[in-house]
Amino acid sequence: MRTLHKIVFINSASVQYAEMELNGNVHLTGTQGVGKSTLLRAILFFYNANKTRLGIPREKQSFDEYYFPYQNSYIIYEVLRDEIPYCVLAYKVNGKTAFRFIDTAYKRELFIDENNRAFHSWNQIREALGRDIYYTHLISSYKEFREIIYGDHREMKAEFRKYAILESKQYQNIPLTIQNVFLNSKLEASFIKETIIKSIEEQEFSIGLENYRTHHLRDFENQIRDIQLWFQVNKKGIIPIRQQAKKIIDNHRQYFFINEQIRELTEDLARRMAYIESQKPELNSNIQTQKIKLNELQEEQKRLEKLHRKRELDLYAEIREVKTKLKEAKKKEEEYRLQSIDEIIQKVAQKEKWENNKTALEQEKTALTEKYSDIRQKYEHLINQIENQLDKSNNDNQAAIHKLEREFFDQKSDLKETYETILAQLKVDFQNQVKDFQVQLEDYRQEENNLKIRKAKLEGQNLFEEELQRNQKEKERIEQSNHERIRSLEKAKNQKRIFQKEGEIEREKSEFEANNALEKARETGEKIICEKDKIQLQLDKISSSLYGWLNQNVPHWEETIGKSYFRGSLASKRSESTIQSEK
Numbered sequence: 370m371r372t373l374h375k376i377v378f379i380n381s382a383s384v385q386y387a388e389m390e391l392n393g394n395v396h397l398t399g400t401q402g403v404g405k406s407t408l409l410r411a412i413l414f415f416y417n418a419n420k421t422r423l424g425i426p427r428e429k430q431s432f433d434e435y436y437f438p439y440q441n442s443y444i445i446y447e448v449l450r451d452e453i454p455y456c457v458l459a460y461k462v463n464g465k466t467a468f469r470f471i472d473t474a475y476k477r478e479l480f481i482d483e484n485n486r487a488f489h490s491w492n493q494i495r496e497a498l499g500r501d502i503y504y505t506h507l508i509s510s511y512k513e514f515r516e517i518i519y520g521d522h523r524e525m526k527a528e529f530r531k532y533a534i535l536e537s538k539q540y541q542n543i544p545l546t547i548q549n550v551f552l553n554s555k556l557e558a559s560f561i562k563e564t565i566i567k568s569i570e571e572q573e574f575s576i577g578l579e580n581y582r583t584h585h586l587r588d589f590e591n592q593i594r595d596i597q598l599w600f601q602v603n604k605k606g607i608i609p610i611r612q613q614a615k616k617i618i619d620n621h622r623q624y625f626f627i628n629e630q631i632r633e634l635t636e637d638l639a640r641r642m643a644y645i646e647s648q649k650p651e652l653n654s655n656i657q658t659q660k661i662k663l664n665e666l667q668e669e670q671k672r673l674e675k676l677h678r679k680r681e682l683d684l685y686a687e688i689r690e691v692k693t694k695l696k697e698a699k700k701k702e703e704e705y706r707l708q709s710i711d712e713i714i715q716k717v718a719q720k721e722k723w724e725n726n727k728t729a730l731e732q733e734k735t736a737l738t739e740k741y742s743d744i745r746q747k748y749e750h751l752i753n754q755i756e757n758q759l760d761k762s763n764n765d766n767q768a769a770i771h772k773l774e775r776e777f778f779d780q781k782s783d784l785k786e787t788y789e790t791i792l793a794q795l796k797v798d799f800q801n802q803v804k805d806f807q808v809q810l811e812d813y814r815q816e817e818n819n820l821k822i823r824k825a826k827l828e829g830q831n832l833f834e835e836e837l838q839r840n841q842k843e844k845e846r847i848e849q850s851n852h853e854r855i856r857s858l859e860k861a862k863n864q865k866r867i868f869q870k871e872g873e874i875e876r877e878k879s880e881f882e883a884n885n886a887l888e889k890a891r892e893t894g895e896k897i898i899c900e901k902d903k904i905q906l907q908l909d910k911i912s913s914s915l916y917g918w919l920n921q922n923v924p925h926w927e928e929t930i931g932k933s934y935f936r937g938s939l940a941s942k943r944s945e946s947t948i949q950s951e952k
Contacts, residue, residue: 371534373415374454375447377475379487382407382436386481392449411436413551415446415457416518417544418511420466424552437461441487447475448534455532460491467509470517470532473502500626505529519543638861645868652875655823656882659816663886666812670893673805677900680798687791721765729758795904802900810897813890820883824876 374392378384382404389395389408397405410423410432417423420432429435436444437460446457454474459466469491473479479497481487488494498504505528508514516525519540520533535543598610732754 370452371450372448373412373446373534374449375445375475376408376411376415377443377445377447378411379441379443379445379480380439381442381444382411388475409551411444413548414459416547418514418518419544419548422548433461433464433466437466441489443480443487445475445480448532450531450534457532458494462507462509465509467507468514469507470505470529471498471502472504473498500623503622503625504629506629506632515540515544635861638865642864642868645872659819659882663816666809666816667889670809673809674896677802680802681903684795684798691787691791718766718769722762725758725762725765729754798904803897810890810894813886813893817883817887817890820879820886824879824883 372392374390376389376391378387378389380386384404384407391412397408399405406424410425413423414420414432423432425432425435436442440461442460444459446459448455448457456471456473456475458469458471461467471479479502480494482493488497495504508517515521517529517532518534520530520536521538521540522530522533522536523538537543600608601610602608733751
């Protein structure tokens with residue numbers, strides 16, 4: 370008898386775990402939403418393997434989304450074929466439901482671990498099956514699944530024949546009839562009759578007696594002898610032929626298990642190769658994007674360097690102008706010194722004094738010549754005149770002193786403001802340039818980190834090298850009996866080496882780009898340090914001038930030497946020494 374015996378849901382259709390026995394008449398009752406239609410559609414899918422003919426409305430979720438929402442969602446069908454059970458595992462692979470046939474009855478421990486959690490992948494289920502339980506490769510074609518179930522042996526491999534519940538080459542109407550039964554549509558007797566007639570093969574079989582005698586009865590005695598050997602017991606009570614057969618069966622299962630592992634490893638390698646190929650355009654695009662960003666940064670760096678050079682030239686021009694003015698002032702001071710400007714200034718300062726003396730003498734003359742009635746009044750008047758002249762002379766002298774002091778402090782303030790303005794501008798420009806170069810340096814460091822991350826990713830692509838090494842010993846054991854598989858593996862190895870070489874080339878290229886970017890960042894840093902040293906040298910030159918020297922070495926020089934800056938010789942000697950040191 371061949372029949373669907375049991376169905377098991379694991380994390381499927383909002384059911385965490387459920388088993389349903391189908392080994393007899395089953396009656397489903399319950400309110401709406403308890404899962405009657407869910408169970409019927411899952412059973413119907415086993416018979417017709419057609420997701421579009423399960424009676425699922427379009428506005429609801431698709432079969433794959435509803436029955437297999439998680440990576441560890443499974444539906445297991447247990448089938449009895451001549452009292453020998455096997456399982457059909459249905460699960461989602463790459464967004465589509467696929468099947469595997471497993472030569473064992475359903476066992477909970479093959480799909481659920483000790484913590485009552487379903488296995489997350491086929492690899493865990495395969496490890497639980499071990500080498501003693503045989504399973505087929507992945508069947509992703511629904512047509513191939515129907516041909517296996519309904520026994521269409523025309524293009525089927527021999528290993529799948531034992532899973533057929535029918536044996537018919539014209540089975541196409543049988544799933545349609547089952548579908549109509551489950552969906553309660555088109556159940557007329559004529560349709561069922563036509564389905565049965567079309568399912569019957571019209572090919573006639575003839576038995577050739579001569580052929581039967583020649584080919585079948587010729588070895589009848591040998592076959593009888595073989596049957597006797599199968600039941601023959603030796604002196605130890607052991608049947609040797611059965612032990613040999615058991616060893617052959619175990620070797621055969623191991624052979625198929627190793628072949629299945631080789632095939633799966635080959636598929637994994639092919640998928641990995643396809644993934645690498647798909648990632649190449651993205652990596653190339655990222656490389657181009659990084660090159661464009663690097664070119665933009667280089668252009669921005671050139672622009673900033675040009676702007677910095679322009680500012681530097683402007684500062685040099687201003688400094689040269691200040692130095693020129695200082696030299697002109699020094700030259701004028703020397704010319705005035707040769708012309709005895711101090712004596713001239715003293716004479717000019719005494720001009721009003723002599724004019725006042727002249728006026729006083731003229732007034733005295735006038736007073737003496739006049740006739741006063743009282744001599745005492747005359748002399749008092751003269752004394753008052755002399756005192757007034759003395760006070761006026763003192764006031765004039767104080768006014769001249771204050772005027773000279775104001776002129777000196779005005780010139781001193783102008784020079785100090787000019788110096789402070791130039792120094793502040795230099796500091797501001799230097800700080801702005803340092804900030805700009807720090808931002809550029811941070812960008813270059815970020816770029817370097819990104820390149821290091823890409824380098825680490827490229828170094829991490831080992832292309833299944835460890836898996837190939839673990840399976841090298843198993844591959845050597847089957848080299849003598851599977852030459853064609855070895856050639857395909859050698860071809861895969863060659864492709865692997867090609868991809869490894871390409872990966873190494875890509876990694877070397879990335880390392881070269883990273884080293885170039887790092888070298889450019891270091892050069893930029895060195896340029897920043899050189900610019901900083903140049904600006905510091907300019908500040909040191911300014912601080913080594915007469916004004917800087919006085920501020921550093923002579924406290925309160927404004928109250929002592931500063932008062933005689935334009936009249937004494939200390940300033941000129943210091944200026945000459947400063948000019949000589951600058952030359």
